[in-house]
Amino acid sequence: MAERTLRGARLGGQSFEDERGIEFAARQQVGYKCPQNHEFEITMSIEAEVPAVWECPRCGSEALSVAGIKPEDKAEKPARTHWDMLLERRSEKELEDILKERLELLRGGEIGPAHLHRENKKRTSA
Structure with missing residues (x-):
């Protein structure tokens, strides 16, 4: 049984390679x-x-x-605000029209907080 035993080197042990003939960078x-x-x-x-x-x-x-x-200067993008992103989707004229429409609905009591709706109903029924 001793004849079949494998012999090895321990971890971190010496290398069996030779540095002769090797040219380092x-x-x-x-x-x-x-x-x-x-x-x-x-x-x-x-x-x-x-x-x-x-x-x-x-x-x-x-x-x-x-x-x-010198380190390279990174080209920084300017910060995009919500207003900038909104202007990418709609023109200022469209936004003004939407604002007018929503203000009319709010003043008419069709949209908005519930307490505003109740007051409008009391005023119209009285």
Whole structure:
């Protein structure tokens, strides 16, 4: 039975591969500095596009590149209000007509809070 036992390596043990003949990719050190003056370097490939911002490993804030690479300004859309969205669906003339129609219904007692309907009924019957 001992002859059939499989032998293996423990997890995290030594590698059986050899580094001879392997050419590593060219690398560069990129420096960053956060607003709290923490300075650190990240190792990157020379072929990699270097980001302007990197998260600081100490405090987690955004650190800027020491090499002077500026972050891209994001084009922000102006905030759309309810009025803007309403104007996309209807013209101001249409809105004025709808307002007049609804005001007439409200004043006539056909729509609106229940207490307004009762008062109109009392006035008309008296």
